[in-house]
Amino acid sequence: MGSKLWNKLKNWLKRFFELEKYDFERVIIDKEVIDNIVELANQTLPKEFIAFLEGKARKKVLRIYGLVYQEYFANPSYTVYKFDPPITSSIVGSVHSHPGPSNRPSSADLHSFSKKGVVHLIIRMPYKAENIQAYDKNGNRISFEVVNSGK
Ligand SMILES: [Zn+2]
Structure with missing residues (x-):
């Protein structure tokens, strides 16, 4: 087997197991999380805002219910994920x-995406809920739905 093919297979297996781990077909995000992202992004201007997403998969639905953020390091022209997410299994991605x-x-984003997490959000200016786009690793x-968490 050529090494190229072997790498492809390894990537496929890795992907398969990661999908298995999360096993979801839909992504839903609590409205509270969306509101926080919009607010924090605006507060952080002109710098970039970075946080991690907390969530869990159940019955094929990945629900994102929290944001984990700490002091970030940002450069005006690119984002560097300087810190590691807290050690908790509930981190499913980044924003x-x-x-x-x-x-x-x-x-640089694509490189970071591939390292950890299954869902990554990017919000562009003007910072509003409808300017948030989700990506896989x-x-x-990828598409997502926003739900009211009922709080
Ligand atoms: Zn970026």
């Missing part, structure tokens, strides 16, 4: 802001 008109992931766009 960060783009102080510009695009919410497409940069190559390979940078493919």
Whole structure:
């Protein structure tokens, strides 16, 4: 077996097991989390805001119910994920802001996405709920629903 093919297989297996671990078909995000992202992104301007997403998968639905954030390190031109997420199994992905008109992931973003988490959000300017886009770890766009957490 060529090493290219072997790498492909390894990636496929890795992906399969990660999907198994989370095993979801839909992503739902609590409205509270969306509101917090919008607020924090605006507060952090002109710098980028970065946080981790807390959630869990149940009955094929991945629900994101919390934000974990701490002091971030940001550069005006690119984002560096300087800190590691807290050691908890509930971290399912990340969110960060783009102080510009695009919410497409940069190559640095794609590198970070592939390292940890299954859902990554990017909010672009103007910072509003409808300007949040979700991506999977390979940078493919994924859709999500927003629900009222009832709090
Ligand atoms: Zn970015």
